Amino acid sequence: MALLEIKKAGDPVLKKICAPVEKIDKRLRKLLDDMAETMYASEGVGIAAPQVGKSIRVCVVDVDKKNRYDMINPVITYREGSQVGEEGCLSCPDLFGDVERAAKIRVEYISRFNKKKTLEAEGLLGRCIQHELDHLDGQLFIDVAKNITKGRKEKNGGQE
Numbered sequence: 432m433a434l435l436e437i438k439k440a441g442d443p444v445l446k447k448i449c450a451p452v453e454k455i456d457k458r459l460r461k462l463l464d465d466m467a468e469t470m471y472a473s474e475g476v477g478i479a480a481p482q483v484g485k486s487i488r489v490c491v492v493d494v495d496k497k498n499r500y501d502m503i504n505p506v507i508t509y510r511e512g513s514q515v516g517e518e519g520c521l522s523c524p525d526l527f528g529d530v531e532r533a534a535k536i537r538v539e540y541i542s543r544f545n546k547k548k549t550l551e552a553e554g555l556l557g558r559c560i561q562h563e564l565d566h567l568d569g570q571l572f573i574d575v576a577k578n579i580t581k582g583r584k585e586k587n588g589g590q591e
C-alpha cells in the first residue's frame with residue numbers, strides 16, 4: 432500500500448464530475464487500499480477518489496475504524512428527514528462548518544469484488560457518505576456549509 436497526495440481546495444480535479452467505473456480489477460482494488468491507508472493516516476473518516484487526483488466514482492468510508500466501506504459507483508436512492516452537523520474535509524485543512532444533510536439515506540453501490548450492495552445509514556455514517564458523494568459531483572462542503580470556522584467547534588466527528 433502507499434500513501435497518496437491529498438488534493439486541496441483550488442485544485443481543478445475537485446470540481447469535476449467524476450466518471451463511473453467500468454472495470455473492477457486489481458488496479459482499482461489497490462487504489463481503494465491506498466485511499467484507505469491515506470484516509471487513516473490523516474485521521475479521516477472518508478475519502479473520495481478526486482481527493483487523490485482520480486476523477487472516478489469511488490469512495491472509502493470508515494467512521495468507527497471497524498467497518499470500512501469501499502463504494503464503487505454509489506448512488507443515493509432514498510433520503511429521509513434532515514440534520515445539521517459539523518463537517519470537515521481532508522481537502523480543506525482546518526476548516527469546519529455546519530452542513531444540512533438528510534437524516535437517513537439508502538445508498539446502492541458496487542463492492543470491490545463486484546457485488547451489488549445496499550446500505551442504510553444515519554448519523555455520522557450517513558453524513559459522511561453524503562459528503563463523499565458530493566465530492567464525486569465536484570462539490571466541496573465549503574460550497575454549502577454555514578458558519579465556516581478555522582478549527583473544530585465540536586470534539587466528535589472527523590474529516591471527510
Ligand code: NI
Nearest residue numbers: 520521522591
Ligand atoms: Ni471531503
